[in-house]
Amino acid sequence: MKILITGANGFVGRNLSETLKAIKEGKDKTRDIIVDDIFLFDINNTLDNLDQYTKHCDYVINLAGINRPQNTSEFYEGNKGFIETLCSFLVKNKNKCPIIASSSIQVGKDNDYAKSKKAGEDYLKEFSKQNGNQVYIYRFANLFGKWCKPNYNSVTATWCYNIANGMDIQINDPNVVLPLCYIDDVANEIIKCLKGTPNYNGEYYEVSPIHEVSLGELAETLKKIRESRNDLSIVNQSDEFTKKLYATYLSYLPEPEFSYPLKMNIDSRGSFTEFIRTHEHGQVSVNISKPGITKGNHWHHTKNEKFLVVSGKGIIRFRKIGESHVIEYKVSGEKLEVIDIPTGYTHNIENIGDTDMVTIMWANEMFNPEKPDTYFEEV
Template structure:
C-alpha cells in the first residue's frame, strides 16, 4: 500500500502513538502528529494540514468533569477539523477513529456520532473519501490507567502488587492498539462505515492472565504462555507497565568446584530461541526495534551498556551490566535498543526471543538510538 503524507490528530495520545509507530515500521513514513495546541488555532491547524494527503482523526475526549464536556468536546474537535478542511479546499482522505458507542445514547456516543457526521460532511464537500470505523475497547503498551481502558488500570495495579476489584464480570470485545492502527491505515482512501472486529474476553479472565504473568515473570523470572495473540498482546502491555523499574534482574548463582551455573530463560509452556554472541571492545549490536517480539539480553561476561529509547520519543534509558554480576534486561516492544561493549575484554551475551527468526518477516526494523529531537 502506497501512502502519501499522513497526519494524525491526537497523534501524541495512546492510539495516535501506536499508529505513528506502525506507519514508521511498515510504511516507512513519519506522520504529522497533531495535538491540542494545533487545534487551539484554526489557522495553525489549516497550515499544518495544507500539504498532507490524508488524515487519521483520532483526537477525542474520553473523560471530562461532566457529560456535557465529553459530548461537546468531541463535537468541537470535529468542527475545528471540518473548518480546516474547508479552508484548505482540496480533496482529502480521512479515516475517523470512531467508537462502537456511537450507536448508543450516552454523552460519549452522541459526541462521537456527531463528530462523524460533521467530519464526514466536510470531507465529502471537498471531494475526499471518508472511512468511519467504530472501534471496540482498545488496549496495549503505554495506556493510561484510569483513562484509556480497564486493561491499563488492571496492569497498573497488578504491577504495583495490588489486586483490582472486578465489578460486574462480563465479556468485553478487546482489540490491541496495533491491530486498530492497522485497520485505520488500511482504510485510507475508502468510503466505509463499519464496526471493527474484536475478540470477546471476560473482564475477570483479563485480570487472571495479568496476575499469572506477574507471578511467573516478576516473581519467578519465567516467560509465561504467550502462544495466542491475546496472551502475547496482554503480556506486552504488562511488560510496558513494568518497564523500567523491574530491571535489571540478577538470578541466583549456583557454584561448585566446576564453576557457576545460572538459569537465563525458562519459557513457561511456550517456545522460543536463545543464542550467544561475542562482541569486541567498542563494538555495538542492535540499533533496531520490534512491533511484537519479546526479547531478552543476558550479559554473561564483560562490561556492557544497554540503551533503549521509546519509539518517537527522545529520552534514553541506559543500563550498565557486568559479567561480574550476571544480569539481564528485556527489550519492550516498540523501543529502539542496542548493546555496546564498554569494557577492555570480549563481551559475551546471550539473547532470547519468543519466536524463531523468520527471514521473510523478521519483525525487526532498523533505527538508531541517537537522533535529532522529535518535534
C-alpha cells in the same frame, strides 16, 4: 504522502505517529507505502497550525476527542465541535483529501459520550456528501497496548499498571466480557486504509482481530505474567491475545524493576542457574564450568537436551550405554553450534580452556526431583 494526525499526543496518536515516522525515515521497510511528511496536531497546537496543515495534507487521521470531561458539554465540543472546525479548514483550503476518523463501539448506547461520537459520525457523513471528501469512520473497541494511560479509561492499562506495581485491582463482575483491540493492530489497519484496502463490515470500518475476553480471564492472565518472574515460567503465548497482553504488561514495569535475580547454584566446579521453565517447551539453564572441570557423566531414558557453548572452550563426550566407543565434539564460543544430547548416551562436558566456560542448556522438560530420569555412568 503527507499525513495530518489530530490527537497526536494521545494513546493511538502516539503509537501511530511513531509507526509512520519509522516508515518515513526508512527504518521500517516492510510497508508498501511512502510517507513524505507527518503533521502532528494536538491540544498544544494553535488553529493557525491546523490551517497550515490542512493546506498541504493528503490524508487526515482524526484521533482527537474527549472521553473524560469535567462537564457533559465538553463531550460534544470535543467529539463533534472539533470535527466541525477541522472540516471548516478543509473547506477553506479547498482540500478534498480523505478523512480517517476514530469513533467508538459505544455508539448506540444511551450516554453522552456515545451520543457525542455519533454526532461526530453524522457530521462527517454529511460533510462527505457536501464537500466530496471520502470518509472512513472506525468504531474502535476497547484498546490496549504500550503508552495507554492507566487509571483513566482503560481497564487493561489500569490493571497492567497496578499489578506490575504491586497494587490491588478491583473486579466487580469477572464474567463481564470486553471486546479488546491491540494498538499495533489499530496502526496496521490505518495503514491499510491509507493504502486503499480498509476493513469494512458493511456499517462502519473496524480493526481486527477483536479479542473477546472476560474480566476474570484478563486478571488471571496478568497475575500469571507477574508470577512468571518468581517461578521462571513463561506464560503460554501460542494465542495472539496473550502474546499482546504480555508485551503490554512489560511496558508498565517500574523502571527500577526491569531486572530480576536468579538463584545461582554455586560450588567449586562453577555454577548452574535455571533461567526459564515452561510446561510446553521445557527448561533453559546457564551452566558455568571452571577450567579443567568435567560435569555430567549421566544418561537419560526419555529426557533430551541441547548444549550451546557461548564462551570458553570445551569437549562434549558421548558413549552409548552398553558400548565402549566414545564420540567427542570440540566446542567453543568462537564457533556457536548446538549439540543434541541423545537419549541412551551417557555424556559429559569438560572445560579445556583457561577461562570459565559458559554453556546454555535446554531440556525438553522441567526438572522433576521425583522423576529425574538421570542415571550416573562415566563416559
